[in-house]
Amino acid sequence: MxxxxxxxxxxxxxxxxxxxxxxxxxxxxxxxxxxxxxxxxxxxxxxxxxxxxxxxxxxxxxxxxxxxGPPLEDVPDAALCVDAACTKPGLQAEEFKGTKVTGNPVASRVETNARVAWGTPTRVERAGAMRWTGYIRASETGAFNFRYSGESGYRIWVDDKLVADVWDIAWPTSDTDIELKAGQAYKIRVEAMQKGTRGDHRLQWSQPGxxxxxxxxxxxxxxxxxxxxxxxxxxxxxxxxxxxxxxxxxxxxxxxxxxxxxxxxxxxxxxxxxxxxxxxxxxxxxxxxxxxxxxxxxxxxxxxxxxxxxxxxxxxxxxSPAGRLPVTFYKSADQLPPFADYGMKGRTYRYLRGAPLYPFGYGLSYTTFAYGKPALSKTALKAGEPLELSVDVRNSGSRDGDEVVQLYVSRQADGAPIRSLKGFQRVHLKAGETKKVSFRLDPQALSIVNAKGTRLVPAGTAQIWIGGGQPGGVKPAAGVAATVKVSGQKVLKPY
The missing domain is CATH 3.40.50.1700 (Glycoside hydrolase family 3 C-terminal domain)
Known part of the structure; x- marks a missing residue:
């Protein structure tokens, strides 16, 4: 969150x-x-x-x-009838033992609506199911959408067309609207299964008006x-x-x-x-x-x-919220390459040149954090050597909270991403408390993949950022920067 x-x-x-x-x-x-x-x-x-x-x-x-589309409302009793001529109000209700609406019902009766109030379930009640059949009449002409409210699994047919299938929300569900003419009677069938929760369950529709x-x-x-x-x-x-x-x-x-x-x-x-x-x-x-x-x-x-x-x-x-975005929130789809373009240019925080709405790694808190000067095991290293670094993080706000300390690396080389997340740690800090957070960067973390597809650690500068999000941008995060000089070049073996 x-x-x-x-x-x-x-x-x-x-x-x-x-x-x-x-x-x-x-x-x-x-x-x-x-x-x-x-x-x-x-x-x-x-x-x-x-x-x-x-x-x-x-x-x-x-x-x-x-x-x-429009909101859904309870289908009124007056819109439902048992027969096509609508001489008898209500719906034919059938009750089944078990969650499959098959075989002979254990009870049958006429009810005013497709409505049930399942209480706190027992093991037996959890295995119940209902079916209502009859006819429905709309008071206006247009496209209608149907739903059975509550936490029941359900299916709805109108004129033998399956317009809603939410039998188990753990599987893909579907719904579609259907055109109804004012005053005309349409067959309707509703099947619902008890899902183990209490509450009222009602037949609903969205009306054109x-x-x-x-x-x-x-x-x-x-x-x-x-x-x-x-x-x-x-x-x-x-x-x-x-x-x-x-x-x-x-x-x-x-x-x-x-x-x-x-x-x-x-x-x-x-x-x-x-x-x-x-x-x-x-x-x-x-x-x-x-x-x-x-x-x-x-x-x-x-x-x-x-x-x-x-x-x-x-x-x-x-x-105090401490969630951070695992994806980039773009300002619009126009910031992205065409859907059929599978290249990485312009995609994700690693290659996006424009300013996003909310960057990868972003998230606010009810407190604030401050970063001390980073300590590096080396400021210059040979390609292939690891790097250890640490930083003091202080809760500078008035209440306890978690900070997600993120470490990004930027390498200035052809084809290299703008920056890449190479480590993160969640740390809980009481108000005013300071903790040391340490990272170890292996050669992989300082490497790039060149145009030939070879992964290597190139010579040059490695820019490092440690903070509560990415550096700079429209929503900058608190953090500190460090620079490491890499000499030589080392090709890395694939994992």
């Missing part, structure tokens, strides 16, 4: 009187886990985490917008707005079918926030209340407008099953 910007809003000095948590990732379990993961048994969304941590505050949730008015009204009545935006694994990944501006399948054609989220963020900011932007995503985001306008930005990535609690504790100041 990385604190990208903080104009004094964080940590909250005291519990705000009222907090509204807004955004498509605010109460989303999908946004907690990303891809290649297990299924969390007791997930804590950002909304749930904020509500629990700020128990003395009035905390509310409004989705406000979808990821790439949906707006962000509810989110704006909630923001105007709150002391603080936490806007949880970004992506989920449904929108970034391999071999996917995402049909929205800014996407090409599972690839992104822009690094910006999806347009509906950006629009709502700007409107929330204009309401005049403090806004914390929490990003949940698996790749870099070009949040240039937010960097200029929003007082606090947190990069939470896909933080895991209890990630919402971690976000809330960061906002409260229960710990």
């Amino acid at each position: 990385v604190l990208l910007k903080n104009d004094g809003l964080l940590p909250f000095k005291k519990d705000p009187g009222s907090i509204v948590v807004i955004g498509p990732n605010a109460n989303s379990v999908d946004a907690l886990v990303g891809n290649y993961n297990g299924t969390p048994s007791q997930p804590i969304t950002v909304y749930a985490g904020v509500k629990a941590r700020f128990a003395t505050s009035q905390v509310s949730f409004v989705e406000g917008t979808g990821w790439v 949906s707006s962000d008015s509810l989110a704006l009204k909630a923001a105007q009545g709150a002391d603080v707005v936490v806007f949880v935006a970004g992506l989920t694994a449904r929108f970034e990944g391999e071999a996917m079918s995402v049909k929205a501006p800014g996407f090409s399948g599972g690839d992104r054609t822009t690094l910006d926030l999806p347009a509906p989220q950006q629009k709502l963020l700007e409107r929330l900011h204009s309401a005049g209340k403090p806004v914390v932007l929490v990003l949940m995503n698996g790749s870099a985001m070009s949040v240039n407008w937010a960097d200029a306008k929003v007082p606090a930005i947190v990069e939470a990535w896909y933080p895991g099953g209890e990630g919402g609690q971690a976000v809330a504790e960061l906002l409260a100041g229960d710990f």
Whole structure:
């Protein structure tokens, strides 16, 4: 988790009187886990985490917008009926033992909606599943998107078309919109499986006429707005079918926030209340407008099953953030070479000549750090010799915290990167405390790869930087520089 910007809003000095948590990732379990993961048994969304941590505050949730389209709302009972003529309201509900919706149901009944409130599960209840069938009628014509809220695995069919498949969030999921005509009855089938968590689970849809008015009204009545935006694994990944501006399948054609989220963020900011932007995503985001306008930005990535609690504790100041960016956040995709160009020129912090939005290795803290003069075992060495160095790091702030001490090496040679990270250490320092941090650079750390593909340690100067991030740039980090002269040249054997 990385604190990208903080104009004094964080940590909250005291519990705000009222907090509204807004955004498509605010109460989303999908946004907690990303891809290649297990299924969390007791997930804590950002909304749930904020509500629990700020128990003395009035905390509310409004989705406000979808990821790439309008927000989703509960499907009203009046829109559902058992028969095609809609003479009988409700849906046919079937209950199954086990998570596979196959065989004969253990119970069957008519219910007003596809809705269930699973309580704290026992081992038996955890293996339950439901199926609802019937018809649905929209009150307006246009494109609709469907979802079954909560932490259940689910599938939804409309007119026998699979429009949502989120049976197991540990695997790739999908959803697609469908055109509905006002007043016309369409077959609908919803299947849901108990995932082992309590809460209400409801059938929802996005309507063509949906707006962000509810989110704006909630923001105007709150002391603080936490806007949880970004992506989920449904929108970034391999071999996917995402049909929205800014996407090409599972690839992104822009690094910006999806347009509906950006629009709502700007409107929330204009309401005049403090806004914390929490990003949940698996790749870099070009949040240039937010960097200029929003007082606090947190990069939470896909933080895991209890990630919402971690976000809330960061906002409260229960710990001083010490995450650092493992990738470069570019100002836009225009800073990168064309997608079909596989060369490294212009890519990553090692070869990017322009100024990024947030550099690799960047991250803020609730305290500050200062670096002493570095001590080197040698200021001149022969190619192939190792180098040992150390530096005193002091917590110059008023609270305890971790510093991530990073060591970068620059070699002035044809084809060499601008700089390369050659070591890092996380060190915990109490307020006012100083610790010595030591590194050992082997010949590999001082080497380059020439145009012939040979790895060697060239003669010349090696520029070394030790600090809390990269040197210079638009967001410089505290640190110190050192210079070592290398004589001779040594070709290194491959590992």
